[in-house]
Amino acid sequence: MGQLCSRCMQLLRDFVAFVQRMSSNLVHLIKECLILISKCSCLKQNSSKARQLYKPILQPHERVTAQEFLQHIEAGFEMSPLxxxxxxxxxxxxxxxxxxLQQSAALYYLHMSQHMSVPLPVEHLEPFYALLRSADLEVQQMSSLSLVNFLLEGNIDKELVVQMGLLEPILDLLESEDPTVQCNSCACTMTLAVSESNREAIGAAQGVTPLLALAKSYDPRVQQNAVGAILNLTQSEKIQQVLCKEGALPVLALLLESPDSEVQYYSCAALSNLAANARHHEAMLRPGSRFLLRTLISLLSSSVDKVSSQACVCLRNLAASADIQAEMVAEDVLPKLLSLLASRSEDVRRASIALLWILSQHPHNQDTLACAELTQSLGMLLSAHKRDPVIVGHAACIIKNLSLSKNRQRIIDSPCIEGLLQTMLSTDVQEDSLHCVTSCLAELAKQEGATLRMVQWMDEPLTKCLVRLAGHLEHADASFQAASIIQHMMGHEKMMLLLKRHIREVQAYLENFLAHRELRFQQLGLSTFCRLREDPEFSSAFRKSQVAKLLEQVRQETEETQELLRAAVCHEDS
Incomplete structure (x- = not known):
């Protein structure tokens, strides 16, 4: 090894002094104990027999090993510590x-766990079994802490720890009466539970019950690590069944009211994982008792971003039925979500708008949600975060859902349409969010009031973007929606003037539409062609193109289709 720094040398000197002092005290105590025993009257009757009953606590080979180990440490780790x-x-x-002696080994491992930057060899895991099984409290504390350090630093393979048989003593330590040992063993279990095979092993070894008991601990460190371990276990569908059977749901629900934000977050995230499985909804939302729902809604107002964000996720997972969605809206969830939409945290904004999207899908909620405050917020959100595909996609879907209600005019009067149009300039054609935007605008464009609003905001970059998007037939839905938006706006002079700058591109996508196998594309291409042909410039351009040939082809195919339909109808009548 290289030269140790002054800090490490001092640590080693302190360690040597500790072991020497401990060994000296140990020998002194042994002598005192033996003297007191030898003076007892019970030994005077047969002292030779009594001497045979008491073996030295320190075995000869252990004494030699301890001395050599001390010499090794004093030498400054000239030999490898591993x-x-x-x-x-x-x-x-x-x-x-x-x-x-066990304390010496545990202290050595603890020192290594705090300074090692390389993986711990597999062979070094074997002594941990004896240390974790030790009856000495200090050995339990130090060995469990060093194992936590190794696991957190990635110096030990997590699945190998279980394969080496260390899971059983770790879980046994969960039932210790010492908070430090409880804390460390919970931390070990939490770290090990990131592996699917380890989660199943923990469940099979009955590790769920003591973790649930420690989740109610009065020690905040123990409680945090216990709930963190439960959170990791909920990632396994198989262990979810065990947790519910063991009574995890009421425990986690009560922990949502913990004054510790870390415990709140862990328990909320665990409930989110459980709520992702609809089979647990009945148990989580028992009729007549909506404690969990009300508590989660109250957590939306948490000052801790990750707690409010996770509460949104949990509510979204629970909102699988129209009744639950309606109940959330009735619990006045909208003002809280409006506040979260303006959060500085990306996670909070994304989680809250995803929940709003779920709620907006139910027609019964749409009239309540389509308020001026929400439409204003959505428009501002689109303008501020036009490059965020999650925000853009969900906002567009919400606007489309709300536009189906009788409050459509509120959307037209809001900044939503402008925001949707502007996002097209910043969204890649391959993103799903663009499909949501074009679909929403195409739906709005069916209303003359919305079309007028769109034309008002149209300019050269937006027109170019729409025409280019209409030509991307490899993205069929977005292409069709873009062409549909263009067709609805062609009745306005401003739009026609803008389109004339792109006659060649418009002509190209119309030719592709007319040659398309899908009937919807052919029909849209025909209707757009008929309207554009009324303009002299477009009419002249069409005469010099392949459009006339394509129109004749469509006509023939249509006549053939009509003949087949007539024949089919006649056959049915006969």
């Missing part, structure tokens, strides 16, 4: 019945 000599010494110390 070498064969160190490993043999650690095994001897760890499996000793002497708590002092």
């Amino acid at each position: 070498g064969k000599e160190s490993l043999e010494a650690l095994r001897t110390l760890a499996f000793s019945e002497n708590p002092g």
Whole structure:
């Protein structure tokens, strides 16, 4: 190894002094104990037999090992701390019945866990079994903490820990009466539970019950780690069934009211995972008791972003039925969500608008949601976050859902249409959010009031964007919707003037539409062609193109289709 720094040298000196002091005290205590026993009258009758009953606590080979280990430490780790000599010494110390020697091994591992930057060899996991099983509290504390450190730093393979048989002693330590040991063993379990195979192993080893008990601990460190472990376990559908059977739902629901925001977040996230499975909804939302729903809605007002964001996620997962959605709206959830839409946190904005999208799908909620405050917020959100595909996609879907209600005029009067148009300039054609935007605008364009609003905001960049999008037939839906928006606006002079700058591009996508196999494209292409042909410039351009040939082809195909239909109808009548 290289030269140790002054800090590490001091740590080693302190460690050596500790072990030496401990060994000296140990020998002194042994002598005192033996003297007191030898003076007892019960030994005077047969002293030779009594001497045979008491073996030295420190075995000869252990004494030699301890001395060599001290010499190794005093030498400044000239040999590798992970070498064969160190490993043999650690095994001897760890499996000793002497708590002092076990403490030496545990302290050595703790020191390594705080300074190592390389993986711990598999062989070094073996002594942990004895250390975690030790009857000495300090050994339990130090060994469990060092194992946590190794796991958190990635120095140990998590699945290998379970394969080496360390899960059983870790779970046994969950039932310790010492808060530090409880805290460390919970942290170990939480870290191990990130692996699917480990989660199943924890469930099979009955690890759920003690974790639920510690989730109610009065020690905040223990409670945090216990609930964190439960959160990781909820990622397994199989363990979800075990958790629900063991009574996890009421425990997690009550923890939502914890004064500790970390506990609130962990329990809310665990409930979100459970709510993602609709089979748990009945148990989570028992009729006549809506404690969970009301508590989650109250958490939307949390000052901690990740808590309010996770509450949105949980509510979204629970909103699988129209009744639950209506109940959320009735609980006055809208003002809270409006506040979250203006959050500085991206996660909070995304989670809140996703919940609003779910709520807007139910017709019964649309009249309530289509208020001026929400439409204003959506328009502002689109303008401020036009490059965020999650915000853009969900906002467009919400606007489309609300435009189906009788309050459509509120959307037309809001900044929503402008916001939707502007997002097209910033959205990649391959993104799903663009389809949501064009679909929403195409639906709005069916209303003359909305069309007028669109024309008002149209300019050269937007016109070019729409025409270019209409030509991207590989993205069929977005292409069709863009062409539909153009067709609805062609009745206005401003739009016709803008389109004349792109005659060649318009002609190209119309030719593709007329040659398309889908009837909807042919019909839209024909109706657009008929309207544009009334303009002299477009009419002249069409005469010099392949449009006339394509029109004749469509006509022939249409006549053939009509003949087949007539024949089919005649056959049915006969």
